[in-house]
Amino acid sequence: MNLVHVFSHLTECEVVLDPEALESFRRDESHLLQPPPLAMVRPRSPGALWSLVALARSEGFGLVPRGAGTGKAGGCLSAGPSVVVDLGGWPGAIQVSRPDLCLSAPCSAWLRDVKGAAEAAGLFYPPDPNSWPLCAFGGSLATNAGGPNACKYGMTRHWVLSVDALLSDGEIHTLGIASVKANAGPNLAQLMVGSEGIFGLIVGATVRLIPQPVERLTLLLPVDRFEDLIGLPGDLCAAGFLPAAFEFFDPAVLAELRAHGPEEARRLPGEALALLEFDDRGCTEEPFMAGLLDVLGPLAAHLRMASDARQREDLWAVRRMTSAFLKERHPRKVSEDIVVPRSRLKEFFAGLEALKIAAVTYGHLGDGNLHVNLLAAGETEPAELEAQLMALFRLAVSLGGTLSGEHGIGLAKRSAFLELADPGQLALLRSLKAALDPDGIFNPGKVI
Numbered sequence: 001m002n003l004v005h006v007f008s009h010l011t012e013c014e015v016v017l018d019p020e021a022l023e024s025f026r027r028d029e030s031h032l033l034q035p036p037p038l039a040m041v042r043p044r045s046p047g048a049l050w051s052l053v054a055l056a057r058s059e060g061f062g063l064v065p066r067g068a069g070t071g072k073a074g075g076c077l078s079a080g081p082s083v084v085v086d087l088g089g090w091p092g093a094i095q096v097s098r099p100d101l102c103l104s105a106p107c108s109a110w111l112r113d114v115k116g117a118a119e120a121a122g123l124f125y126p127p128d129p130n131s132w133p134l135c136a137f138g139g140s141l142a143t144n145a146g147g148p149n150a151c152k153y154g155m156t157r158h159w160v161l162s163v164d165a166l167l168s169d170g171e172i173h174t175l176g177i178a179s180v181k182a183n184a185g186p187n188l189a190q191l192m193v194g195s196e197g198i199f200g201l202i203v204g205a206t207v208r209l210i211p212q213p214v215e216r217l218t219l220l221l222p223v224d225r226f227e228d229l230i231g232l233p234g235d236l237c238a239a240g241f242l243p244a245a246f247e248f249f250d251p252a253v254l255a256e257l258r259a260h261g262p263e264e265a266r267r268l269p270g271e272a273l274a275l276l277e278f279d280d281r282g283c284t285e286e287p288f289m290a291g292l293l294d295v296l297g298p299l300a301a302h303l304r305m306a307s308d309a310r311q312r313e314d315l316w317a318v319r320r321m322t323s324a325f326l327k328e329r330h331p332r333k334v335s336e337d338i339v340v341p342r343s344r345l346k347e348f349f350a351g352l353e354a355l356k357i358a359a360v361t362y363g364h365l366g367d368g369n370l371h372v373n374l375l376a377a378g379e380t381e382p383a384e385l386e387a388q389l390m391a392l393f394r395l396a397v398s399l400g401g402t403l404s405g406e407h408g409i410g411l412a413k414r415s416a417f418l419e420l421a422d423p424g425q426l427a428l429l430r431s432l433k434a435a436l437d438p439d440g441i442f443n444p445g446k447v448i
């Protein structure tokens with residue numbers, strides 16, 4: 001294939017063929033290093049996308065969508081002859097409608113700007129993957145991203161009203177309308193959310209907003225025994241308390257942070273630690289606190305409360321930097337994000353101990369989404385590492401959970417997904433893929 005010739009007719013886009021410039025597209029934030037793509041194309045108009053789809057079909061290459069490349073599953077890397085479609089230059093502006101309580105934005109918008117635009121209008125767009133300052137709106141939709149406050153507010157998909165998607169006919173279709181009530185047939189917008197680019201490209205979306213919470217109670221909860229923390233999310237929910245976020249550090253992560261982390265991390269208290277946030281109306285008032293202390297019982301002995309916005313930010317800063325800190329210290333680590341129901345967390349941690357995998361764990365205890373990090377992955381034999389990961393995934397699945405709560409399947413977890421998923425579900429997914437992408441153009445080799 002003469003690439004210069006192939007791309008010479010493409011207009012309204014930037015094309016990069018220089019091998020050196022393509023090097024940066026071999027990586028995302030997973031542990032994978034893939035071969036470079038054939039080219040990187042940055043389209044700026046529907047016409048450019050239409051031509052790109054036609055070229056992909058005639059020349060037999062795949063189209064790999066890429067937002068900011070912060071994904072942790074290798075989904076935006078090429079697996080076979082592919083062109084990376086960097087959507088960072090896609091045109092459009094963020095627009096907020098206060099009467100309709102919704103926001104429309106192009107896929108190229110930064111998620112931080114989407115959240116900021118909602119906030120500037122006194123409204124709240126809850127999805128908060130810890131990468132929110134760095135990732136693109138389109139990437140957050142394609143991965144159905146969710147962060148700490150998924151505990152109360154759910155994932156990105158729970159906020160999506162409509163999606164503008166490039167489908168295999170080369171055209172952009174708007175799936176859904178800007179309303180929470182829309183029942184004229186099954187919801188095709190939701191099919192695109194979390195599809196990791198295998199059904200088409202998301203070029204924009206309209207999402208639902210709600211009024212900003214007016215009160216916040218942020219608590220640091222150090223405990224002497226990790227076991228005491230594990231049952232707490234379930235106890236709180238059973239008692240009628242739903243935290244906006246319930247994050248945790250196990251003793252091993254806490255020890256790493258204390259020994260090698262930044263100054264503020266070195267002062268973290270406890271054998272294990274939780275960061276809880278409530279944003280219910282009245283959560284800073286006496287009756288709420290009294291009820292909460294009742295559920296916490298003796299665990300409340302070392303409870304600390306952020307008394308102002310700055311203290312709250314300081315507490316969150318340590319949580320947010322944990323992933324990047326561990327990656328910097330253990331560049332070849334593998335970070336998993338299994339999920340188990342809150343009520344099965346104790347069984348999960350007992351099972352993990354029995355597996356004798358050298359892992360440290362932190363993350364979203366409140367919704368059972370745990371970042372199990374195998375720090376020594378780089379020094380472990382590949383077959384042994386694979387066996388450890390499969391044992392971990394099987395444990396989660398055996399407890400009614402799954403192998404990914406937020407990062408998705410992409411390339412990194414594809415073989416495990418194919419092995420563990422229900423065969424009926426896989427067959428259905430393959431039928432959908434064949435119907436939506438009959439020529440296998442969109443993100444080939446990912447997920448299924």
Ligand SMILES: Cc1cc2nc3c(=O)[nH]c(=O)nc-3n(C[C@H](O)[C@H](O)[C@H](O)COP(=O)(O)OP(=O)(O)OC[C@H]3O[C@@H](n4cnc5c(N)ncnc54)[C@H](O)[C@@H]3O)c2cc1C
Nearest residue numbers: 067068069070071075129130136138139142146197202406
């Ligand atoms: C420090 C750190 C913390 C993180 N924390 C979280 C977290 O708390 N929760 C969470 O869910 N994730 C988290 N992530 C993972 C990642 O940042 C998110 O999934 C993010 O939303 C991906 O956005 P992106 O723009 O970087 O997408 P990319 O990495 O560019 O792409 C991700 C996937 O989406 C596809 N894709 C991207 N854009 C489009 C599009 N417009 N149309 C169709 N497909 C597309 C790609 O092909 C790929 O499969 C974290 C990552 C890092 C580095």
